[in-house]
Amino acid sequence: MSRILLAWELGGSYGHVATLRSVARELRARGHDCLFAVRDLRSAEEYLPELGPLLQGPRPPERSRSPVKVQASYASLLHNTGFDDPVELAGRLRAWQELLRTLRVDAMLANHAPVALLAARALGLPRAQFGASFCVPPVTAPFPSFLPEASVRDAVLRHNEAKVLQALNQALDRLRQAPLDGLQQIFEGCHSRIFGYRELDTYDPALREAGIHLGLPDNSHGDIPRWPSHPGPRVFCYLRASQQLQALMQALQASRLNLLVRITDLPPEKLQPFERPGLAITGQSVDIRQAAESCDAMIHNSPDGTTTEMLLAGKPGLLVPLDMEKSLLAWRSQQLGAALVSGDTDPQRIGGLLEQLVEDDTLRRNAQAFSARYRGQDRSAVLPAYVDDVLASL
Structure with missing residues (x-):
């Protein structure tokens, strides 16, 4: 029996804790003790408390000292999450190392947790990373561009990495630890797996090692979707508060449409003015897999798990991405011809997209084609196989 820390550091959706929960259940079934160091205690409290001790993990600053407006690669993401401040970064790295020492863990599994991976590396702890493709960057030098439709010169990517590496090495120097030769060493020797599919990889799947894409586990959680008794196509909406939300709700x-709406970070009473017959707003978690299977289409911000469930169910989507990761996944879904992507704030134009979403047979056929490719996969086998594999590697 081993003591295993599951660490989550970056990102803000429920998908992170859902994945931690699923992995922890498999580890506990094999007799291992699980501990959690997480970014967000509220979402963790909904998913994790019965599985092991739950701790607040060291968090990046709320705002970078000098954020870049357009993230070009994983190096830019690191820059915007505190890798531009050597003193803060040294403190966070020290805190992760002290946490690992104090907890006396035997290994660490990371979900979007680069500083935790650095801490485990410095202590010589066995470590692994898992999760969505965006969280597991290809270990190429330089890291590939986040901008698939723009031409970002290799020299620009290398220049960005050099600046971030300089700040990281200054942090390591404060801790009297050896410098890194490149940012890719954060993941050096780290067992890495993606819970997803090649077609939806936010990076070029040609850069990946064979077998890294495992498919999406069944992370089902939440209530059975309760649809209004109303005519019209069923559309499930899973959204967060944003500048587009007002116009979208008006549309x-x-x-x-016959709508079931879940806004994760707003109480339902704030949305009551938008209710009508056939538009139900719920404040409870909804089982995304069941919602995808029982609807005709979906509208969401393109989080990884939700997008993948949508396509596995063969349903088209209207995607309203709010950050770089979700924009990349929305772009992939659009490239498959199975989704519309919009950041519009005009209710009339959004209304036109809603009609296209439920009437365009091409969108539906392309989503169904994705579903058909993976219909034979036993998703219940993904996690047991992963946990056996990762334990053998540690």
């Missing part, structure tokens, strides 16, 4: 209210 939904004016539509003929």
